[in-house]
Amino acid sequence: MPTESRRFLRHFIVLYGSLLAFVMVGGGMYLSMSNASQRAAIEAREASRVNREAQVMAAILASRSADAAFLAARITDELDAQYVSSHARIVSLLWSFAEIKSGYLQARFLDAQGRESVRVDNTPEGPRLVLDDQLQDKSHAAYFQKGTLLSPGSVAVSRFDLNVERGEVEIPFRPVLRFSSPVLGADGRFAGLVVLNLDGEVIRARLRQAAVAALGRPFLVNEDGYWLLGPAPEMEWGFQLGERREMTVEAAWPGAWERIRSQRQGQFFLDDALYTFDTVQADSAIGVKTTAVMVPEEGWMVVARVPPELLVPPLTATFMILTAGLVLLFGVLSWLWASSRAKRDVIQAELADSEARFRAMSEASQDALVMTDDQGRVAFWNRAAERMFGVSRQDMEGRFLHEVVAPPGELDKIQTGLRKFKRTGDGAVVNAINEHEARRADGASFPVELSVAAFRREDRWWAVGAARDISERKRAEEALRELATTDGLTGLLNRRRFMELGEAEIERTKRTGRPVSLIMFDVDHFKKVNDTRGHDVGDVVLVSLARTAKDALRTVDVLGRLGGEEFAAILPETGLEEAVAVAERLRRAVSGMGLAPNGEPLPVTISLGAVQGQGAGETLDDLLKRADEAQYRAKSAGRDRVEQG
Helix, strand or coil: CCHHHHHHHHHHHHHHHHHHHHHHHHHHHHHHHHHHHHHHHHHHHHHHHHHHHHHHHHHHHHHHHHHHHHHHHHHHHHHCCCCCCHHHHHHHHHHHHHHHCCCEEEEEEEECCCEEEEEEEEECCEEEECCHHHCCECCCCHHHHHHCCCCCCEEEECCCEECEECCEECCCCCEEEEEEEEEECCCCCEEEEEEEEEECHHHHHHHHHHHCCCCCCCEEEECCCEEEECCCHHHECCCCCHHHCCCEHHHHCCCHHHHHHCCCEEEEEECCEEEEEEECCCCCCCCCCCCCEEEECCCEEEEEEECHHHHCCCCCHHHHHHHHHHHHHHHHHHHHHCCHHHHHHHHHHHHHHHHHHHHHHHHCCCCEEEEECCCCEEEEECHHHHHHHCCCHHHHCCCEHHHHHCCHHHHHHHHHHHHHHHHHCCCCCECEEEEEEEECCCCCEEEEEEEEEEEEECCEEEEEEEEEECHHHHHHHHHHHHHHCECCCCCCECHHHHHHHHHHHHHHHHHHCCCEEEEEEEECCHHHHHHHHCHHHHHHHHHHHHHHHHHHCCCCCEEEEEECCEEEEEEECCCHHHHHHHHHHHHHHHHCCCECHHHCCECCCEEEEEEECCCCCCCHHHHHHHHHHHHHHHHHCCCCCEEEC
8 A cells, every 4th residue: 555545544544533532422421411411300300399299298288187176176166055956066067067178088076985976978979977876986096095185276197097997997998097186175175086087099199190290200108118109009008908018118119218218308319210209297387377286197208219211311313313424524524634634623613512512401491590609790691590580691791690689688698698608618508499589680579499509610619509480389389378268168268267367356456445346147047948959059148148248348347257157257446336237237238139049039038146345355256155145146036137245
């Protein structure tokens, strides 16, 4: 072979070999960055999803605990009433509750000795009152024994297990959670226990629904590592079913349980699989306002596992075509140029292409990504940050970040934190995920979830933050809080919220010395309406009454549904004479509603009791009791009238 040919071939082999190595290194870097980006996105998405499901379950527990506490308080009131059989009132109360509230298998009242006094079962045909000869002694049950030790307003939340009837696990399996709250008698002593059996499928169905869009299906386990909702039905309830005793998280995922149970929440990799877990905060309200104090018997965790094969993105046709094209292109260029200049040009072009891909991946992020130096000056500002804060990259680079995006009242505290960060690379927001108020360019505030990490470069500390707009999540949480304070049928305040606002109004009256009055009213012969015309018509009556009462009262008056057909209104800065006039106006308005459900006229009347607060020593309960007595006199005097007390 001629020397010139050998030299050309040698240069070609050297150059082409170098370029091929560059292609493989560049492809490996691209795949590595793509894998890292996908893993980071999956980690964030899984953490958010598992956290959300844990919060949703905690909100369900808080809401259901509030139901138990509410019923216990109502039955406590009924045991103190003298004008009607308390047992009949309890039956009516539990029956109405079972009709209105979904998801419960049973609603029961156990007497002080632990025997079922009233039990209403929810069946596919509707609520069913269990006959006396079928009621059971539950004094041996753990939830009764623990319930006797509870203080008023507390709710014991049982283990999440399979329902047991007469000592045997019920077939087919019925997962259940029991909410127990104590009832006090007229003497203030323990008189029994309200027990609500929540259908466990309410919680399990929610997790199954969440699994549809999840890479890692969310599962539910108890604090001992047994499956309550597992990868397969035959793996569940091992703590209760002897043949499944070995079916645990540790058995399914060796090595994972030790790491999961040592923390309340977290995320880790094991054998290239991603594990995410979060504890259900069953001892707090989790965004749902409630005065009930939950006492859980056990703890639960939501866990998810993403297998290794779902963490690695598949090779796309575009990547394969691009790689093959580069190999061919470099071969042609090496053959044509075979020189250092050609090699330098090709490498520079590849570096530019690699940089463009890196920037494209950064700009594709939906979270605002920001990098600042140790003085808070912006060094990087991606496109998502431009959209979120309304400031362009050109305007932000080199500016002090917090002067633009932080609320003005926080600047002094931020400056103090920056001084510490400059010295140590640490601070209140570093290596943590927190919620903060942020500010857009137009001055509008909005909530963000902020994650900040620190690194050291060129002998200085730098910070990289990721901010996510959580306005929608906050609105959803506010909607949950609204549901917890509103009566589902009439839209009025529920009893718990009415009592909260009423107590606040009583305290305000005590401070100002201004009068306050209360009107209590209910529908005359309402049981007859339900019995003869049906509960649907009864609901129409209650909704119409609520609407008429709202129209008849002032906007400052506090109107609520106490339960069943009972309503009450607090009239601030109103004396007894004016309250009686308001009650009379309301009575006439209800009499003139002219209801005709299903085309059949239905006259509706109400009996009302009006009272005025008597001074500093009187509580809202005292006021309600006097109004109830006046209302009773109105009924005894022939109904459809107002009596003052």
